[in-house]
Amino acid sequence: MVRRWATESEIYNRIRMSFRFEIEACEGKARAGRLFTPHGEVRTPVFMPVGTVGTVKGVPQDTLEELGVQILLNNTYHLYLRPGVEMVRQLGGVQKFMSWDHPILTDSGGFQVFSLSDLRKVTEEGVAFRSHLDGSSHFFSPESAIAAQIGLGADIIMAFDECTEHPAEYARTKASMEMTLRWAARSKKYFEEHKQEVPWFSRGLKSAEDFNVALNGTAKAVPLQSTRKTSSSAAGEAVPFPNGGQTQTLFGIVQGGMFADLRRESAQRTVELDFPGYAIGGLSVGEPRPMTHEMVEAAIRFLPEDKPRYLMGVGTPEEIVHYVAQGVDMMDCVLPTRAARHGLLFTSEGRIAIKNARYAGDDSPLDPRCGCKVCTRYSRAYLRHLYSSNELLAQVLNTIHNLAYYLDTMRRVRQAITFGEFAKFLAGVPAAHRASQSAPNSFDLGAVES
């Protein structure tokens, strides 16, 4: 077996391999594709469950795997406060910390700073805020938010942005959008200068090992916690670039409040900064659903077709299908998990408030058309009993079902796009804003599980 040093172009290719997006099928504006990240592949369109502090509340990681969860969202703000970025970094990054050897995305912390913390003060430099846990003082700048995200080591990280409050006047919204653009540039600059500091180990990082096999003819893991760029190849123990040369991927975020021209300008100028993926932020903050769709439309047409598009913090099961129809590839929302903990369950027969007395003697499955481990084993009567008795298992099982419902919806969406049947599929889904208005749980939710 011949071992040799990588050439410069090989190193360049390796770094490029940190992220790739391939579109496999399109129907109308909807796309089905694949994201390739250092911790694995994600089929899009994808719904990302929220695991705020490194856990989807109440659900063990093996159950998430059984459910077919492909990628999780973790909240930088929460992990920064507890257990702290340095702790997670020393433990090898969020994937290793929570034993989730699959892709993870972290938000920038901006949204939580604005929605959860006290006494925040925003300046051009960044945001001073107090912890919602203990009132301690902290500061996030674009640089420090990216540093935190590099320390946490998610596969996809987000530029630090200001989530403009709703409602907001035009001038205020424009100023906020401009600052987000400046922060995006600073985020990118810091990331480019520091992206090699990601804490991943080669050991246990499947794609990196595969990569080592491809390049060096050996899958021999490098020593733990080694971050050296050079290598003594004497014993074949180490390879250059312990993390396989792979880095995280930084997405930009489009803002612009509820003004279509600002959304357009934000999209265009964020694209000029050139990110490998783009998020649309600052929506689902209390505005009516038709407005959300209008703002998505205003932004998305100016985002490049060959890059993934991530709509942050949405939505109901009907809404996410309609956002896919607008060209969205990635979404996250606390709705399925938070609603589950409040006994609100999504089924093929509509919403169910499981505490309702009508279910007390109902021995039928929660959703007869659902194949999840809750619907195939337990009755509505039992789930109602657990919820009424305030039992832990209610929250566990309800969460598993709601996630199954969301993930199954997205599987069917991907399949429909692949087989050119998405238009037909979409026709069977109520218009998002109507479904939303009639839903018992049509509340706007921040991207945090608390």
Added chain:
Amino acid sequence: MVRRWATESEIYNRIRMSFRFEIEACEGKARAGRLFTPHGEVRTPVFMPVGTVGTVKGVPQDTLEELGVQILLNNTYHLYLRPGVEMVRQLGGVQKFMSWDHPILTDSGGFQVFSLSDLRKVTEEGVAFRSHLDGSSHFFSPESAIAAQIGLGADIIMAFDECTEHPAEYARTKASMEMTLRWAARSKKYFEEHKQEVPWFSRGLKSAEDFNVALNGTAKAVPLQSTRKTSSSAAGEAVPFPNGGQTQTLFGIVQGGMFADLRRESAQRTVELDFPGYAIGGLSVGEPRPMTHEMVEAAIRFLPEDKPRYLMGVGTPEEIVHYVAQGVDMMDCVLPTRAARHGLLFTSEGRIAIKNARYAGDDSPLDPRCGCKVCTRYSRAYLRHLYSSNELLAQVLNTIHNLAYYLDTMRRVRQAITFGEFAKFLAGVPAAHRASQSAPNSFDLGAVES
């Protein structure tokens, strides 16, 4: 295939088959054996996790199966109050209600009435009490407690007893013991007269189906909810005795407080009433551990060797091994599950209070010698983070591990007895009372999860 009516002696044999206890190996006073119940087989000695209201808090039933849980304990008092006996009966009994197609034991409700409810008033007739949930008034007599347990439909049920308070004077303890004996006789009488009212369905009741195959040459299930004793065999759809002729099994309970002669008398006179199994109750109520062992010893030598012996409400992992050495076959305790929810974890290296800061950066498994799904996947650092962050998953994972530790202990105990190595095994386990005194969680616990 020839179908015919069962003969009287076959029917008699079927009813006897509702419960069987076989001892397979003995070493000293310790025994390894098998219980056969209508919902399956239990290898003894066995530890029964507590699933108070029809759930082991936070743990889905498939995980309990993966853990190797053989039999669960449910609390009659709790299920009686919520969702109510009639509801559970209509839903087919506790096994079907909670989708646990394995053996279940219910306690009599007596202990909870004494420990949880308000304003109880004890008379010869029974106990008047108020619900701890809503203050509503209720009454348990031996008859109504057995009726409740028949309605719930556990495989093994318990005579209604008075759990004598501790400490108690000799005269008071003797009077209480005498009343428990009279209640035991009334419990048995009511059970014998009503045991055919158990709500089981043949469908899904594996052993009953097996039985139908053996007797009638067909496993064809009988119609749901049929409780008819007669049958129209025209379509081959129904067989006599829809529940396979099987009934629940009623155990008697030895009381006698902390007086060896009363324990002896209670044991002897309970045995005279002739139960298929005997429990020792009223221990682990605050007395020192050597006293517990003395009382177990005082009672157990007067219990028949060919019947199972169930020591109620014990104990630590060390204690349960020592009780096995005294000849105990069955135990239950909330300790593993309740301690787990309080972050107290049992490991081969001793007790761990997972909130301790020393574990914050500890990436080693909770117990390196444990093969459970918690120890093989997550680090102490992650478990500490979950607990410190008050995350639901902390309670779920901690409970899974503590149960795994208890169940693994009992598996090793059974194996040791089977291979004649129990004396050696026992020598490696600290004396129960010493282990208990040094344990951070050596508190006495009632048999209820709250």
